[in-house]
Amino acid sequence: MLKPLQPFAMRQKGFRAIISTLLLACFAAFAFVRPACAADASSNTGLSxxxxxxxxSVLSNDSQRQQFLTTLQNLVKAQQNTKHTSLLTMARDNLTEFGERALQQLHVLHQNIIDFGAIGPWLGAVLHDAALQKTIAHIALRVLIMLAVSFVLLYSVRLVLRPLRRRINRMAKEHNKKVFQNAARKLRKANADAEGLAQHATDEATSAKTTSSHDDAESVQATLEESLRHQGALTQLMLCLRRAPYALAWAGLELLAIVMFPLVTLLMGVLDPAPTPQSDHALWSITWLVGIGLGLWVILLRIFLAPEAPWLRLSILHDRTANFIFRYLRHIGYIIAWGFAALDVIATMSVPSPVLHGLQKLLMLVVHFLLAVMIIRSRGIVRRACQLVGANNRHLQSLMSVIAKGWWIVALFFDGALWLVWAADIAGGYQIILQLFVRTIVALVIVRVVSILIYGGLERFMRALNDWNLNGETLARIRRYYPAATAIIRIIMAVITILALAIAWGAPVYLLMGQNTLGPRIFQAALTILVALIVGVVAWEVANVTIEHHIRRLDAQEGRDTKIRVARLQTLTPMFRILFLLILAVIIGLTVLSQLGIDTGPLIASASIFGVALGFGSQKLVQDFISGIFLLLENALTVGDAVTLNGTYGVIERLSLRSVHVRANDGSINIFSFSSLSQVTNYNRDFSRAMILATVDIESDTDQVAAILVEIGKEMRHEAPYKDLILADFDLWGVSAIGTSSVSVKGVYPTTNAGRWTVEWEFNRRMKKRFEEHGIQYPREVVDIQGAALERFITNAAPSGETPQPPQH
Incomplete structure (x- = not known):
């Protein structure tokens, strides 16, 4: 009976799961798709x-149930596919996930490397265990006594041996000086012999053929220089070896002082009334690590580096380099010796093993950190050494340049990686480090080759522009984008380098390159933005080049119409550029925002609403802009025109989108908005006319006046300063006005726009001279005196024969 019931039970479990899923899906569907009777939905929350x-009925039928499940699964997939996730959101989510994983890994690494959880119970035991306290005090007292006595004896021995050390130092210095003098004498002799051989080779070469003698002299000189260089290096090495007796004698004196540490330890072991294995172990640990180990380390450093006594140095190093290396290596020796000695002493005090291991790892971390500081600060020393090697050997110059730039990165990598592998106790860690190093080198070489190809292609493209028969302005425009192109390539190469290093280090890059992941979205967005920028730049430059080429082509033609068209284009070009740049900026900006995942629909709607509000609020500004566009399109105003705007005369200096700037005759600048121009008078369209008006006395002969005007016009028509400014003969219009005491004769002189005032002013000057020659009078003022004013004038008149005087006030 159990066997038949088992499938039924399993079927019931699957059936319950299906029912639960369907009910949840139904509730979700009812939550998203509200019925029409939403008013009473709160009163009916269940199924009818x-x-x-x-x-x-659907769940009871297997086919309908399967179809229903398939439909629900398709709906879920459709919702997932149609769900819009912006690039910024995906980047934020990926960075958050990466940060969480990194923190978890760091937490695990921290637990594996440093575990100080047992230090609390140990401190509690020290506070409550009297025997442990007695043991710690016993060990600490003997360690302090041993260190105090050892250092006192050490400095005492050094004080006793100081005269002998000074004597050795003085003898070494004198010996070094003599050796240097002998070496310098030998080098001078070698140089003299080299010069004599070169001169001998040159003398012999002059008697032979010119080409063969020249080759022989050069080969002899090169051979001599090579031999002298090697002789100098060998001389320096022999100088160092000749210092060895004095350096070893000085080291022997230092060994006598170091012996005080084991001597004191032996004496304390003999004289200690209550020795223990723990105290003996602590004392001998300090003796071997601090006394003997650190002492020998410092002696070796002083033998080969000797920063304070170069005459005892057994290495070919400069003083600055030797001092730098000695200082850092001595600090590292102090930290290692004293640190491990302290750990051995602490270990005898029943400190838990995990705490000791953690302290050892921290101690080595300090050592590796000091090594990192040493590596960073020694970059200049290594760079100068590489430059020296490259200068001596041209074949190694490129290799030395690469090493000088990147050796410290490799050194820092190994410095940190070695400590991490040792501290985390990674299985096969050193092999992993070697593999990562090789992969990194291969990745960097590949990236370097790719960068050489890309930068080389850009350089070839720039050089090929000279063969395309382009004018200088077009070449200048293209080359202006060379820095931007190099910056973009630099960014691309940085991204490629990061990806190559990530692949080489085994990072899961494939997780970023799958479907609906961050990698394809970033690549697509970057490519679209780059293409949009390139298209915008090309459109901008093509528009500018086309306009400027059209202006130059028109400017090369003759005629007043073309000059006017050129002036109009030069006036409208800044406005068109601003509008075109604004359109490009809007299009590219919307493209960038859309690629970043920002919905531009609300932005466009907001911009439209803002534009409408701005239009209502700035009707005057819009009116100025539209009026200016029509005035400029109708060629009513151009920069340089002499105009009268609203009764103000001047020359146009600048035209903007909404105003015109006019420089008046008194030097003042007048700014008029386009919408405020009710009257525009332009004196620079097609031609001008010099208006000639001769107003003379009423009794003058108008025919004589007209004849004088015509004569002056004929004279100026053919004179050199004015014939180029006059377009036609003088046109006498005739008598234009007759007054009570004057008569006016009027005529015009057609001139160019620039010659109107020059011709008119010269004509008036000559007209006055001619009128004076012919006795033609200008009209006098006539005063009409009537009534009481006439009586007062008669009363105050002078006697007969005299001119009446005006009344006195």
Whole structure:
């Protein structure tokens, strides 16, 4: 009976799971798709009887149930596919996930490397265990006594041996000086012999053929220089070896002082009334590590580096380099010796092993950190050494340059990686480090080759522009984008370098390159933005080049119409550039925002609403802009025109999108908005006319006046300063006005726009001279005196024969 019931039970479990899933899906569907009767939805939150019966019938039928499940799965997939996730959101989510994983890994690494959890119970035991306290005090007292006595004896021995050390130092210095003098004498002799051989080779070469003698002299000189260089290096090495006796004698004196540490330890072991294995172990640990180990380390450093006594140095190093290396290596020796000695002493005090291991790892971390500082600060020393090697050997110059730039990065990598592998106790860690190093080198070489190809292609493209028969301005425009192109390539190469290093280090880059991941989105967005920028730049430059080429082509033609068209284009070009740049900026900006995942629909709607509000609020500004566009399109105003705007005369200096700037005759600048121009008078369109008006006395002969005007016009028509400014003969219009005491004769002189005032002013000057020659009078003022004023004038008149005087006030 159990066997038949088992499938039924399993079927019931699967059936319950299906029912639960369907009910959840139904509730979700009802939550998103609200019925029409939403008003009373709160009173009916469950399934109706008809819906329940329909659901039971669907679930009872296997085919309908499977179809229903398939439909629900397709809906879920469709919702996932149609869900819009912006690039910024994906980047934020990926960075958050990466940060969480990194923190977890760091937490695990921290637990594996440093575990100080047992230090609390040990401190509690020290506070409550009297025997442990007695043991710690016993060890600490003997360690302090041993260190104090050892250092006192050490400095005492050094004080006793100081005269002998000074004597050795003085003898070494004198010996070094003599050796240097002998070496310098030998080098001078070698140089003299080399010069004599070169001169001998040159003398012999002059008697032979010119080409063969020249080759022989050069080969002899090169051979001599090579031999002298090697002789100098060998001389320096022999100088160092000749210092060895004095350096070893000085080291022997230092060994006598170091012996005080084991001597004191032996004496304390003999004289200690209550020795223990723990105290003996602590004392001998300090003796071997601090006394003997550190002492020998410092002696070796002083033998080969000797920063304070170069005459005892057994290495070919400069003083600055030797001092730098000695200082850092001595500090590292102090930290290692004293640190491990302290750890051995602490270990005898029943400190838990995990705490000791953690302290050892921290101690070595300090050592590796000091090594990192040493590596960073020694970059200049290594760079100068590489430059020296490259200068001596041209074949190694490129290799030395690469080493000088990147050796410290490799050194820092190994410095940190070695400590991490040792501290984390990674299985096969050193092999992993070697593999990572090789992969990194290969990745960097590949990236370097790719960068050489890309930069080389850009350089070839720039050089090929000279063969394309382009004018200088077009070449200048293209080359202006060379820095931007190099910056973009630099960014691309940085991204490629990061990806190559990530692949070489085994990072899961494939997780970023799958479907619906961050990698393809970033690549697509970057490519689209780059293409949009390139298209915008090309469109901008093509528009500018086209306009300027059209202006130059028109400017090369003759005629007043073309000059006017050129002036109009030069006036409208800044406005068109601003509008075109604004359009490009909007299009590219919307493209960038859309690629970043920002919905531009609300932005466009907000911009439209803002534009409408701005239009209502700035009607005057819009009116100025539209009026200016029509005035400029109708060629009513151009920079340099002499105009009268609203009664103000001047020359146009600048035209903007909404105003015109006019420089008046008195030097003042007048700014008029385009919408405020009710009257525009332009004196620089097609031609001008010099208006000639001769107003003379009423009794003058108008025919004589007209004849004088015509004569002056004929004279100026053919004179050199004015014939180029006059377009036609003088046109006498005739008598234009007759007054009570004057008569006016008027005529015009057609001139160029620039010659109007020059011709008119010269004509008036000559007209006055001619009128004076012919006795033609200008009209006098006539005063009409009537009534009481006439009586007062007669009363105050002078006697007969005299001119009446005006009344006195």
């Amino acid at each position: 009887d008809a819906q329940a019966r329909q659901l039971i």
